Amino acid sequence: MTDIDTPGPAETPPAPAAGPEPIRAVPVRHYGRYLAAIVVLGLLASLVYAFSQGDINWGAIPDYFFNDQILDGVRNTVVITLLSMTIGIVLGVVLAVMRLSKNPVTSSVAWGYIWFFRGTPVYVQLLVWFNLGLVFKYIDLGPIYKDEWSNFMTPFLCALLGLGLNEAAYMAEICRAGLQSVDEGQTEAAHALGMSHGKTLRRIVVPQAMRVIVPPTGNEVINMLKTSSLAVAVQYGELLRSTQNVSQSSGATVEMLFLAAVWYMVATSVLSVGQYYLERRFARGSSRSLPPTPFQKIKANMLTLSRPKGGVA
Secondary structure (H helix, E strand, O other), X not given: OOOOOOOOOOOOOOOOOOOOOOOOXXXXXXXXXXXXXXXXXXXXXXXXXXXXXXXXXXXXXXXXXXXXHHHHHXXXXXXXXXXXXXHHHHHHHHHHHHHOOOOHHHHHHHHHHHHHHHHOOHHHHHHHHHXXXXXXXXXXXXXXXXXXXXHHOOHHHHHHHHHHHHHHHHHHHXXXXXXXXXXXXXXXHHHHOOOOHHHHHHXXXXXXXXXXXXXXXXXXXXXXXXXXXXXXXXXXXXXXXXXXXXXXXXXXXXXXXXXXXXXXXXXXXXXXXXXXHHHHHHOOOOOOOOOOOHHHHHHHHHHHHHOOOOOOO
């Protein structure tokens, strides 16, 4: 008989091999960035120090910041900016439609208008309007109005026409680009439904074109606010002229220039905020999710900080 092997004790399975160690990411040090930051901060500090050591009386800026004459200039600047942009936007839309028209006469007239006003400086246009009394001695509108040109062309009207008509040429090109950005199939579909050309523009084309028109229009408003300073050439009492008048009585010439710069920065900052939210409104149809606003980011960060760690608030 052969011996029967008796089973031995069960063998212990080998221990599983230890897994790989977790990777510990070490951020790369960018010494060049640190050096660049130090250089930039050093330059800024040296610039601030240089201005602080000059003969500029910085205390005059807060003293005259809310001066009545300065505030009148700020108000006139805002008024001329809004009215000039209104003229520029309305006339720009008309010129854009004329430029896209199939009628060669209206298209040529619109092209000539844009060519002339974009080709000449605003400063020259303001001076031409101011001295146009050399050509037209009187303004005669029949039974409605009749007077000498010098009485009719006031500094306010001169600044309004000079800035508004010049802005219309730029707004015409902005509106034309916006209208052309809408797919032609939208217009064809609207015409197939029996909509007229004007109704198609108002209800189909223009609302979609606003997404392209609004951003550069906001930039034009900000640019118009600063360009209004050229109205000082026609003696209109805007911000720059008001600061010049104050500087003549106070002797703080350079200080008043810095004061005007501060007021321009305040106004452009307010307009930039309005432009931001207006762009968000017209971007709703082209983006599924809009990025959070700065206030929404602050609110989200505050909620995150207020939540207790390891639990739900």
